[in-house]
Amino acid sequence: SHPCTECGKRFRQKVNLAVHQRTHTGERPFRCAECGKGFSLKHNLIIHQRSHAKEGPYECAVCEISFADKSHLDLHRSIHTDGRAFGAKCPVCRKNLSCTFSLQRHLRTHARDRPHHCSECKKSFTRSTHLKRHQKIH
Template sequence: CGECGKAFRWSSRLAHHQRSHTGERPYKCPECPKAFKGSSALLYHQRGHTGERPYTCPECPNAFKGSAALLYHQRGHTGERPYACPQCRKTFPHSSNLQLHRRTH
């Protein structure tokens, strides 16, 4: 990137990154005034309009717009706690939980 020096393996990733410097948002939602830097963000957003939730939980009836939300949800079923506090070793299912906890030390 000519602006910040960050390197990318793919030119498409560089183009997407450069939009963070220029503010360009070429992917426009046809349903509302919102616009996005990338096509995947637009697709995710459009699922809010259509109600589409293609990522279904195999353990319960819940479904989600994106795979990250499904993974976040599934940790409630599995009990996975991959984020550990380096000071006290307490573990958390999500990085945001760990960040909040670290403020207590």
Template sequence: MRIHTGEMPFKCPRCGKSFRNRSTLTRHMKTHTDERPFSCGTCGKNYKIKNDLIGHIKTHTSEKPFSCGTCGKSFHHKKNLTSHMRTHRDEKAFSCGFCFSYKSNLTTHIRIHTDENLKQDVYLKH
């Protein structure tokens, strides 16, 4: 019922962020510690959250269950497919007077406005 009322009674004592249920608060609390109890058996990378490890393990296998219906390219994670789909729709989700399909491209572009050395490097390359 909290989802309909917007009630979020579980508050993080460290940062004040509120949550609808205790389990989400418990998962969030791990972000405030250095503890990473979930370890990849292949490469040894450690994670705070078990689901993050499960997603990471897919990168060591050929499993790419998320496929683009337009070009057939496959991805390990749904978020990567969602991001990829922008290229087919020419969707520019991030803008600065100019439009970019990816936030990383916008971030690099914004540095041109704030970093004089980078601005010179970019214009010298064109």
């Protein structure tokens, strides 16, 4: 048996001890190549990476990330409502927003940033949902 030197918890396999020790060290060796976020477990990284796919019928109304599975969307929504989300105030117009995702999206209205482009007519939009709605006319 392999004991944890921090808390004394014992593990039959050394690999399980190594994974457990990350809870004490804060080590997050699995990094998302898209956004740089770190994870202590590879499984959690894989689940996270799906959020970058922008595929799936379940879209977050706040930040527009899409999910193939409704349960993943429900889990994701908690970042906008629980203690991990922080209120954000627009430095330009002082509008209060629910979280940093909303602030980033809102700031585009001041900067005229329109990163979502229609390949048919070259119109551009601040939100992917607006682009999708527009593309239905073509």
